[in-house]
Amino acid sequence: MKDTFDRQAFKDKLEAQTIFPTLYMFKFIVPNGSESQVAALLPNNKMTLKxxxxxxxxxATIKAMMPNSDSILDIYEKASKIEGVISL
Incomplete structure (x- = not known):
């Protein structure tokens, strides 16, 4: 069973709780060896691995300056295409 993602609800929550631009922290869990795919999502930002x-x-944790909620949602959408990724 695949969970469905309510993009609009997440966007509304981001906009209600965040003042843009903002430093946003992305956290992902991926199979070992997929780190480069995560790094490619935000190539000009430092990535911390554990x-x-x-x-x-x-x-993988990446902090990046995000101009608006749509830019955050776009990163999560791209990340969802990485096999085995879990977005936190």
Missing amino acids: HSSKGTYVS
Whole structure:
């Protein structure tokens, strides 16, 4: 069963709780070896990695200046195309 993502509800929440532009923290969990795909989402920003205890997954955190809610949603949409990604 695949969860559906309510883009408009998330956008509304972002706009209600955030003053743009803002420094936004993206967090993703991906299979080990997929870090470069996550880094490509925001190539001009520093990415912090933390490997799982068994080394099968990597937690990636990227902080980036985002001009508006649509830019944040676009990053999550691109990330959803990475196989095995979990967006937090």
